[in-house]
């Protein structure tokens with residue numbers, strides 16, 4: 001166990017030494033022995049890029065201050081061409097539901113405003129809080145309702161509720177610690193107003209019919225094995241038996257420990273993240289990989305991160321897509337403490353997507369996330385190297401709570417209109433990309449066709465605009 005967490009962290013971020021952070025001096029700096037021109041030539045020729053090459057491209061040259069617009073256009077153009085050569089003109093998206101089970105979490109990541117202190121969820125706390133915990137029965141009902149709208153995937157990521165355990169045996173092990181709250185971040189379900197059930201029970205509950213269940217990030221897998229000598233593979237096999245189909249590679253943030261020490265000191269380190277991903281893939285699950293950028297890290301950290309992902313994919317081959325997540329800063333502890341006063345610029349977002357496409361020569365798909373970028377920029381990014389356009393999601397809490405304003409739903413009609421507008425081909429995909437249904441823009445109305453109950457009927461027919469503006473199919477308690 002490599003994680004150093006503080007189970008008492010009831011005000012995550014409250015102890016931040018702002019002076020120390022604002023004077024951040026990282027060991028790793030964006031300095032190279034490469035020139036921008038040489039790096040660009042290698043990218044154009046399709047040679048495998050080194051970290052130095054990647055740094056030159058993502059900074060448009062370490063010899064110039066700031067981003068050079070002409071050099072940037074050259075990088076974006078090569079990335080867009082690489083996208084066209086490797087995956088063609090299709091723009092994919094998935095009919096999915098986002099179902100977060102609980103916001104209770106004491107990990108204290110300083111970029112996150114999704115979590116609420118777990119103490120507030122205790123039956124006796126008397127503390128009013130905006131968070132929620134869903135029982136397995138509630139999760140099942142939410143998934144069943146969404147199946148009627150035609151979804152093929154449930155994406156579920158959650159806070160690390162102290163009462164969460166993998167299964168009954170895990171509860172027994174966690175209870176046997178002399179001081180479980182301090183030693184293994186555990187309190188029994190009876191202490192809380194709502195019992196989240198076990199991870200096994202939540203997976204079984206959300207795995208309705210043949211829906212694809214995409215859940216259990218490396219951080220959640222760590223939580224599901226804390227205090228035991230189980231391997232990540234053991235944990236993922238158990239979850240798979242309960243209905244899990246693939247794992248989201250979030251919790252990646254920046255896979256360089258000097259950055260993790262600042263933004264998420266309570267989280268697993270880079271090595272553990274990689275071990276969890278390898279465990280998931282050893283258990284036979286597909287994964288995705290992410291990067292969350294645009295906070296305190298520098299260009300060298302971004303490219304080092306890409307190297308970790310590329311090495312992992314060389315060993316496993318199980319990463320279906322790479323998802324750059326641009327940091328949403330507004331309501332986060334990092335912004336509230338004055339450590340950051342904004343996120344990535346448009347140019348940085350474009351270069352992040354482009355260099356992901358060029359550097360990750362072994363990952364087929366790069367996502368443009370509308371929930372992070374908004375429609376206009378997300379469409380632009382589909383011309384900078386991205387080919388996937390995320391999913392319908394129906395409900396969103398993480399970005400919204402951080403201050404993001406791009407809503408929580410996109411209909412098939414929205415997708416067809418937007419993808420058509422940039423002259424590409426809209427394609428509904430399964431999570432693993434193995435099933436792909438191109439959509440004929442002249443043959444509306446458009447609805448999902450891949451999910452177990454999908455019959456081409458538009459999702460939420462008639463109610464979609466209303467939902468996109470204000471609501472959610474998820475009931476928060």
Ligand SMILES: C[S@@+](CC[C@H](N)C(=O)[O-])C[C@H]1O[C@@H](n2cnc3c(N)ncnc32)[C@H](O)[C@@H]1O
Nearest residue numbers: 111112157158159217219250251292327328402
């Ligand atoms: C909120 S966590 C939930 C799952 C689990 N607790 C974990 O950390 O893996 C999922 C991911 O959301 C992303 N995230 C959280 N806050 C964000 C923010 N303010 N801006 C962008 N992405 C954010 C991070 O990449 C994080 O790993």
Ligand SMILES: Nc1c(NC[C@H](O)[C@H](O)[C@H](O)CO)[nH]c(=O)[nH]c1=O
Nearest residue numbers: 098155325369371390396397398399
């Ligand atoms: N499924 C995808 C999501 N889902 C929403 C996330 O769970 C979350 O609310 C937020 O994005 C966390 O940072 N988001 C994506 O960006 N891409 C997806 O494929």
Ligand SMILES: N[C@@H](Cc1ccc(O)cc1)C(=O)O
Nearest residue numbers: 155157248249250288290323
């Ligand atoms: N669906 C993507 C992206 C994602 C992003 C943030 C999340 O919290 C969850 C998922 C994944 O599988 O990784």
Ligand code: SF4
Nearest residue numbers: 105107108109112159
């Ligand atoms: S990112 Fe995940 S682990 Fe970190 S505080 Fe938020 S919910 Fe908890």
